[in-house]
Amino acid sequence: MKLTPSQQRPYQEVGEMLRKLIAQKPYAVGERLPPEREIAEKLNVTRTLVREALIMLELEGLVEVRRGAGIFVLADRATPQAPAAAESACNDAGPFEMLQARQLLESNIAGFAAIQATRDDIRKMRQALELEEQELASGAVNETENGDMNFHLAIAQATHNSMLVELFKQSWQWRENNTMWSQLHRHLDNTHYRKEWLSDHKKILVALIKKDARAAKLAMWQHLENVKHRLLQFSDVDDLDFDGYLFDSWPLDTANGQADLS
Structure with a gap:
């Protein structure tokens, strides 16, 4: 069953926003998109969400992430990819x-x-x-x-x-x-x-x-x-110092011991 918008994962929602951003601007094929940090600020999301969304759009053939160079548009629209029959929803x-x-x-x-x-x-x-x-x-x-x-x-x-x-x-x-x-x-x-x-x-x-x-x-x-x-x-194609995680790890120890793994 196909996910409805309300069932989408956060990075998929950001991916949809990026698709619209590319289509509405519009960005020409071969043109470089703004850096991750600017995209995150524009969409009001974390950079990690942007990063995961970009990986998804790479797979769709919409963009290419070139480390040290930036994010480049490869096509004006994504190529739909049908999931394999045996592919788990957890993928x-x-x-x-x-x-x-x-x-x-x-x-x-x-x-x-x-x-x-x-x-x-x-x-x-x-x-x-x-x-x-x-x-x-x-x-x-x-x-x-x-x-x-x-x-x-x-x-x-x-x-x-x-x-x-x-x-x-x-x-x-x-x-x-x-x-x-x-x-x-x-x-x-x-x-x-x-x-x-x-x-x-x-x-x-x-x-x-x-x-x-x-x-x-x-x-x-x-x-x-x-x-x-x-x-x-x-x-990270822009900066090795990123400003947040989507899935923060619990600390190994905390002052109150709530996250202590002992």
């Missing part, structure tokens, strides 16, 4: 919304896995990290992430709870099938960020080996926080 989620969901799910999985993990579970995690290192050494960028996936899967399996494993698998599948996530990854042109994430994975493994549930939970939370900041950095 409408933006990449940062997906990351927030993963933070909430996988940080708690890691904390529980620290208590439940066996020697065999730890062995599987070590093997996954070895594969991840081999993939990085090969120099292939975004061609294979089996080590990354295997590591996160091994942590879920270490809970010895089949429902948590299935929840993880489903969330990863949504990530793989999400066209906006794939579009964002297209802008990543080196392996430096994956090396940073490998370092995060090693910190998570140390906490799991020590059976330190709190440290494992915080390490996983921080890892996905690092992923989010890195992707936001790569997706």
Whole structure:
């Protein structure tokens, strides 16, 4: 069933406003749009919403985001794209919304896995990290992430709870099938960020080996926080300093303890 305007996600509503902006101005094909910050101010929305809307419009062939150069109009109207029959409704989620969901799910999985993990579970995690290192050494960028996936899967399996494993698998599948996530990854042109994430994975493994549930939970939370900041950095074509998030992460600790993950 097609979403009605009231059912649209925030970034989709902003995308609709951008379409009208391009059509009504009008901006000619090849012309550069205003910077993200100006668009956000004009539409009275956050820059993150603008950023996610631009990813959607890129997929439609309406605009092209050139890092360091700006946002350029490719066509005067978007090319409709019919969703695949098997595509899940969750694929409408933006990449940062997906990351927030993963933070909430996988940080708690890691904390529980620290208590439940066996020697065999730890062995599987070590093997996954070895594969991840081999993939990085090969120099292939975004061609294979089996080590990354295997590591996160091994942590879920270490809970010895089949429902948590299935929840993880489903969330990863949504990530793989999400066209906006794939579009964002297209802008990543080196392996430096994956090396940073490998370092995060090693910190998570140390906490799991020590059976330190709190440290494992915080390490996983921080890892996905690092992923989010890195992707936001790569997706910003105007300025590496952005002025707000659509999906703010809860702090690891607060004065009143309400967001404390312990």
